[in-house]
Amino acid sequence: xxxxxxxxxxxxxxxxxxxxxxxxxxxxxxxxxxxxxxxxxxxxxxxxxxxxxxxxxxxxxxxxxxxxxxxxxxxxxxxxxxxxxxxxxxxxxxxxxxxxxxxxxxxxxxxxxxxxxxxxxxxxxxxxxxxxxxxxxxxxxxxxxxxxxxxxxxxxxxxxxxxxxxxxxxxxxxxxxxxxxxxxxxxxxxxxxxxxxxxxxxxxxxxxxxxxxxxxxxxxxxxxxxxxxxxxxxxxxxxxxxxxxxxxxxxxxxxxxxxxxxxxxxxxxxxxxxxxxxxxxxxxxxxxxxxxxxxxxxxxxxxxxxxxxxxxxxxxxxxxxxxxxxxxxxxxxxxxxxxxxxxxxxxxxxxxxxxxxxxxxxxxxxxxxxxxxxxxxxxxxxxxxxxxxxxxxxxxxxxxxxxxxxxxxxxxxxxxxxxxxxxxxxxxxxxxxxxxxxxxxxxxxxxxx
Amino acid sequence: xxxxxxxxxxxxxxxxxxxxxxxxxxxxxxxxxxxxxxxxxxxxxxxxxxxxxxxxxxxxxxxxxxxxxxxxxxx
Amino acid sequence: xxxxxxxxxxxxxxxxxxxxxxxxxxxxxxxxxxxxxxxxxxxxxxxxxxxxxxxxxxxxxxxxxxxxxxxxxxxxxxxxxxxxxxxxxxxxxxxxxxxxxxxxxxxxxxxxxxxxxxxxxxxxxxxxxxxxxxxxxxxxxxxxxxxxxxxxxxxxxxxxx
Numbered sequence: 092x093x094x095x096x097x098x099x100x101x102x103x104x105x106x107x108x109x110x111x112x113x114x115x116x117x118x119x120x121x122x123x124x125x126x127x128x129x130x131x132x133x134x135x136x137x138x139x140x141x142x143x144x145x146x147x148x149x150x151x152x153x154x155x156x157x158x159x160x161x162x163x164x165x166x167x168x169x170x171x172x173x174x175x176x177x178x179x180x181x182x183x184x185x186x187x188x189x190x191x192x193x194x195x196x197x198x199x200x201x202x203x204x205x206x207x208x209x210x211x212x213x214x215x216x217x218x219x220x221x222x223x224x225x226x227x228x229x230x231x232x233x234x235x236x237x238x239x240x241x242x243x244x245x246x247x248x249x250x251x252x253x254x255x256x257x258x259x260x261x262x263x264x265x266x267x268x269x270x271x272x273x274x275x276x277x278x279x280x281x282x283x284x285x286x287x288x289x290x291x292x293x294x295x296x297x298x299x300x301x302x303x304x305x306x307x308x309x310x311x312x313x314x315x316x317x318x319x320x321x322x323x324x325x326x327x328x329x330x331x332x333x334x335x336x337x338x339x340x341x342x343x344x345x346x347x348x349x350x351x352x353x354x355x356x357x358x359x360x361x362x363x364x365x366x367x368x369x370x371x372x373x374x375x376x377x378x379x380x381x382x383x384x385x386x387x388x389x390x391x392x393x394x395x396x397x398x399x400x401x402x403x404x405x406x407x408x409x410x411x412x413x414x415x416x417x418x419x420x421x422x423x424x425x426x427x428x429x430x431x432x433x434x435x436x437x438x439x440x441x442x443x444x445x446x447x448x449x450x451x452x453x454x455x456x457x458x459x460x461x462x463x464x465x466x467x468x469x470x471x472x473x474x475x476x477x478x479x480x481x482x483x484x485x486x487x488x489x490x491x492x493x494x495x496x497x498x499x500x501x502x503x504x505x506x507x508x509x510x511x512x513x514x515x516x517x518x519x520x521x522x523x524x525x526x527x528x529x530x531x532x533x534x535x536x537x538x539x540x
Numbered sequence: 541x542x543x544x545x546x547x548x549x550x551x552x553x554x555x556x557x558x559x560x561x562x563x564x565x566x567x568x569x570x571x572x573x574x575x576x577x578x579x580x581x582x583x584x585x586x587x588x589x590x591x592x593x594x595x596x597x598x599x600x601x602x603x604x605x606x607x608x609x610x611x612x613x614x615x
Numbered sequence: 616x617x618x619x620x621x622x623x624x625x626x627x628x629x630x631x632x633x634x635x636x637x638x639x640x641x642x643x644x645x646x647x648x649x650x651x652x653x654x655x656x657x658x659x660x661x662x663x664x665x666x667x668x669x670x671x672x673x674x675x676x677x678x679x680x681x682x683x684x685x686x687x688x689x690x691x692x693x694x695x696x697x698x699x700x701x702x703x704x705x706x707x708x709x710x711x712x713x714x715x716x717x718x719x720x721x722x723x724x725x726x727x728x729x730x731x732x733x734x735x736x737x738x739x740x741x742x743x744x745x746x747x748x749x750x751x752x753x754x755x756x757x758x759x760x761x762x763x764x765x766x767x768x769x770x771x772x773x774x775x776x
Contacts, residue, residue: 125671131586137594152586158757160615166589228615228735228754231608254608259734261565263609264554324554325581325609327565331573335581337606340546392546395604399579406578412604422601430578438578448600474600499587505598527598533590568736569699569728575669614736615672615754 126539129154133535140528143207144174159225164235166219175207177525179352179470180380181457181518182206183363188377190291192279192351194306197291197374205525208351215241221250229256237271246273248317260327267321272314277350280309284384285464287367288353290375313346331401339393347389353380354470357457362516365460381458383469385451391416406430419452420474437488442501444481450474456509456523472525477507483531494538501531568613575612582607651695651720651727653742659691660770661742665728667699668709670736672755677713679760683767684717690771691744697722699736739763743770 132151139145150168157163180187187206188199200206221235230253237248248271256263275281286308323337355364356379369375397410408428415421423446430440451474453467483501490496505527514523566574573579582588582605596602653661664680666673677696684694694717700706701723710719722728731740735753743749750766752759 125674131584133586133590135590150586150590225615252607256609256613258562258565259568260613262562265606265608267607319603321603321606323606323608325606327571327574327610327613330566330570333574333579333581333610335606335609337604338546339604341603391601393601393604395606397581397605399581399610401573401576401579408583412601414601414604416600418600420600422599424601424604432578446595446599446601451600473598479599503594503598529598531594533587535584535587567725567728568733568738569665569667569725570701571736572667572669572701572705612669612671612736614670615756 125156127156129156129537129539131535131537133533136530136532138530139174141207142175143527144172144176146170146172161224162222164219164221164223166217166221168217170215170217172213172215173211175209175211177205177472178208179354179383180206180378181355181357181362181364181470181523182521183517184521185363187364188374189353189380190288190375192277194279194292197376203521205522213242215239217246223252226253229260230254243276243278244273245276246271248272250319262327263323263325265321265323265325267319267323269317269319271317273317273345275313275315275346275350277313279306281311281313281346281350282306282382283308283310284348285381285468288376288380288382290369290373292373313350315343315345315347317341317343333399335395335397337393337395339391339395341389341391341393343389345387347385347387348383349469349471350382352383352469352471354383354455354468355380355457356460357515357518359459359461360516362457362514362518364457379460381468383471384467385453385469386418386467389416389418404432414448418474420449422446422448435489437486440485440487442481442483442485444479446479446481448477450476450510454510456513456518457515459515472505472507472527475507475524476510477505477524479503479505479527481531487535494536496537497533497535499531499533499535503527503529503531571612574610575614579610581605581610651718653695654746656693656742657746658744659693660687660744660767662692662694662767663697663731663740663742664694664737665697665699665722665731665733665739666737668705669700673737674709674713675757676737676755677715681714681716683764687767687771692767692771694718695720697727699723699725699728699733741766741770743773 130151130153132149135146135148135150137144137146148168148170151166153165155163178189180189182203182205184202186199186202188197189206189208190197191209198209217237217239219235219237221233223231223233226232233252235250237246237250239246248269250267250269252265252267254263254265289307292306318341320340321337323335325333325335328334357364364378364380367376367379369377391414393412393414395410395412397408400407400409406429408430410426412424413422414424424444426444428440428442430438432438451469453465453469454474455465455468456470458465458468481501481503483499485497485499487495487497507524507526509523577583588605592603592605653663662680662683664676666676680694680696683692696715696717696719698706698719698721703721703723706719706721731738737755739752739755740748741750749770752763
């Protein structure tokens with residue numbers, strides 16, 4: 092069976108970092124509830140429609156308090172993934188055959204559907220550790236490490252955070268730094284950018300290679316380094332109103348490609364993929380496909396503002412983020428949560444999130460035969476232009492023994508368009524952009540002693 | 541965005557925060573509401589991490605959140 | 616005799632003032648009178664500790680203040696805990712869990728807090744036998760308990776003839 096992976100499987104530094112920067116610091120506590128140990132655990136199901144990615148995971152955060160607000164946090168999570176994902180090829184009115192990334196076999200997709208790679212199964216384990224403590228009366232420091240591993244990707248990172256209070260603690264300045272080093276070992280080897288997808292080859296027994304087949308046009312394993320910086324100002328406005336503003340800078344260097352994503356080479360008039368004949372005696376790709384290529388650096392800037400407003404027991408959480416990067420992607424995110432508490436300690440919290448992004452400047456739906464070759468090109472839908480919204484509901488309650496539980500169900504939809512100026516010939520009749528429909532379901536249990 | 545522009549922006553932001561914000565806020569004993577769990581900037585770090593990871597995997601943007609500030613302001 | 620009567624009268628007035636403020640709670644819009652008058656304790660060392668039910672370090676400090684009260688009460692140490700909660704019922708929940716062996720007064724409007732210039736929660740002022748503020752500490756750190764106790768001992772010993 093082929094081993095094809097969605098980039099979603101790979102936890103990159105940015106995700107781990109942002110998690111760390113976001114979770115750094117003291118878990119908030121009421122005066123009556125200070126406990127030595129606090130556990131925050133969650134079971135998550137994420138499932139996309141149409142046989143696409145499904146993820147089941149368990150996550151936990153354990154915090155141990157020491158004297159005078161010193162806190163050790165240990166995070167653990169395990170994910171099991173399965174399902175299919177768009178491989179980047181463009182649909183057309185015939186069937187298409189692709190070689191799996193491992194190079195062991197092929198898979199064929201139906202006419203007039205956006206090609207999805209075959210099923211895959213993978214698991215991922217991630218660990219984080221963080222130490223937070225006061226530094227003098229008005230400052231805090233936290234330091235942490237993170238690591239994760241899966242079949243074709245490992246991540247290792249470190250982070251540091253500092254805060255300083257001013258104006259009788261009404262104003263807080265914060266600074267966070269994170270670095271990480273990720274190692275990418277694609278199944279079947281790293282394809283040379285823009286090299287053609289070839290034939291399935293005989294599997295060789297090779298102990299060193301861990302059953303990986305060396306296909307032609309493969310490079311060695313790859314590496315990515317990421318540097319993140321967050322600078323923030325938090326300001327108490329009134330007794331019931333809090334505001335935070337953050338500026339984030341992120342610089343990724345190294346191998347930024349998705350090694351499993353391809354682009355179709357299409358005819359300049361019809362827009363249909365150009366046929367290819369595998370070598371005699373071999374199965375393989377039956378059209379011309381090229382592996383993608385992205386720049387080896389990406390610099391992102393984010394501007395984020397959040398406010399929390401208390402209104403007679405109800406809490407409104409409203410945030411906005413603007414992101415811009417040197418791949419020419421701009422995005423806007425608006426997120427709103429409104430918590431309604433009930434008398435018995437339970438609450439109800441609806442949630443809406445709106446998102447929109449522009450396409451990367453090298454986003455291409457296909458490569459056109461006979462035209463000037465591009466330096467960079469990718470048809471990964473995550474770099475395209477789309478709108479998305481999330482709508483969800485959370486219900487939380489306290490158990491008889493004072494533990495907290497909650498359930499959350501959300502619906503996530505992505506709706507994108509291929510750039511009109513890239514559509515050629517028969518492509519105009521087809522659904523070119525893989526819209527996404529997904530359900531998020533989470534059960535959470537918090538307890539302490 | 542050039543490095544110089546970013547540095548200037550951050551410096552101005554710090555100056556504004558320290559001077560302009562010095563008149564805003566509450567007395568130390570008026571932080572009962574801000575001390576509530578539901579008034580923290582990140583109410584549930586595990587949930588925030590889950591969402592960050594989902595959206596990072598499916599979109600081109602990530603993160604943005606910060607840490608620190610708000611709360612009871614004790615000690 | 617006269618002096619003792621005066622002290623008693625002041626005490627009665629203070630208690631009435633506290634009851635008055637306590638009964639009216641946050642609905643009160645009357646011009647404020649301080650919830651207690653520190654001069655009634657002239658000759659003793661007074662610790663004025665500002666606390667609130669939602670303040671985690673306050674929860675850590677109460678058992679220790681009780682210990683200080685037991686240890687030095689006979690030497691002339693008086694501890695007054697000034698509660699800053701806007702609603703007295705929250706303070707009562709806290710006191711049910713952490714009973715205080717020392718006096719509690721209520722300052723829901725924050726007048727005493729402003730008068731003393733409280734800049735952190737909790738804040739403790741140490742007033743010597745002559746009525747002068749000789750020390751204050753912002754916050755309560757378990758690791759500094761010995762340091763705090765040292766200040767109390769020194770203040771108690773000073774001015775003793």
